[in-house]
Amino acid sequence: MGCDGGTIPKRHELVKGPKKVEKVDKDAELVAQWNYCTLSQEILRRPIVACELGRLYNKDAVIEFLLDKSSEKALGKAASHIKSIKNVTELKLSDNPAWEGDKGNTKGDKHDDLQRARFICPVVGLEMNGRHRFCFLRCCGCVFSERALKEIKAEVCHTCGAAFQEDDVIVLNGTKEDVELLKTRMEERRLRAKLGKKAKKPKATESVSKPDVPEESAGPSNVKTRKPEEASLDSREKKTNPAPKSTATNGSTSGKVGKPLCGTTKRSIADSEESEAYKSLFTTHSSAKRPKEETAHWVTHTSYCF
Incomplete structure (x- = not known):
């Protein structure tokens, strides 16, 4: 059982009682929330960004997280x-003029006062160290204390003048109730954005797929489709029985042949009003229709033939 060398055990060493619940140091928790990045656990450095739930991040850490979403990262x-x-x-x-940072602690022999905030409210002057509630506007990104928004009620940002609504105000590092409220707002906002995109897509596809159709051609066509046999018969009849030549009479007694109307069959050059010299260029002219005896037969002998 031990007790060698005159040691006397005490009761708490032999009897194991219930474990004490470890209490979280509130000061250390506030320092971690307001001075360190939620993703990388590094000190917050500009540019600093905040999500829709009110958590603070380094912008570089967010970009790295989006590029490499590995399951090994517990902080993801x-x-x-x-x-x-x-x-x-x-x-x-807005920077706090009373915050010195690491300038006075170059040798490492000075205590860094983490309770002193690095940033302050530009309206009231409260330090952003977690003792007071702070919020930012999602439309412009300006940060204020909640007291400033309550005391100076306005629908316009105090610094940049951008208009905002109640939905744009997001509490930084809020309580569980605040986070739940912000989460429901975020889901509703994203759902509205999805429905808006789906409503825009069919309108764009309709405008592309449906070209501008004239009023005359709108609706089903009244033209009856014929069988291929009937179409072939009609084409044969057209070949055997050519359409009569159209003549235009302008009221004059001269029997000149007029030009054919649009949509009629092709007219021969022999019946046209062109000159005889122009007509003689074609094979349909009477001068081109000579017997084989009168036509010449030209034969050329070149070195390529042998």
Whole structure:
């Protein structure tokens, strides 16, 4: 049982009681939320972005996460709702003039006061260290304290003058209730965007697929389709019985032949009003119709024939 060398065990060493619940240090939790990136756990450096749930990130960390979504990253669950860079907003933060940063601690012998915030509210002057509730506008990215929005009620941003609605106000690092409310708003917003895209697609396809049809050709055609046998018979009849030549009489007694109307059969050159010199160029002219005896037979002998 031990007790060698005169050691005397105490009761808490022999009897195991219930484990004490570890209490989370609130100050350390606030420092982690407001000074470190949610994804990479590195110190927040500009450009700083925030998601639709009010969490703070380094923009470089978000881009790396979107490019390499590996399942090995445990911290990827915190940003699983970020599908593209459009789901985050770059924040316009106001620097705290009382914050020195790492300038005075070059030798490493000075204590860094993490309770002092790096950024402040530009309207009221409250420090953004987690002691006060802060929010940002999704339309422009400006950051204010919640007290400033309540005391100075306006429908326009206090710094840039952009118009915003209640849906555009997102609380930074809010409570569980705030996160649930923001999550429902985010889902509704994305659902509305999907329905808007689906409504635009059919309109675009209809305009492309349906060309401009004239009013006369609209509707079903009244022309009856004929069998191929009937069509072949009609073509034979047209060949055997050519259409009569159309003559145009302009009221004059001269028996000149007029030009054929549009849509009639082809007319021969012999019946045209052209000159005889022009007509003699074609084989249908009387001068071209000579017997074989009168026609010449030319034979040329070249070196290629042998």
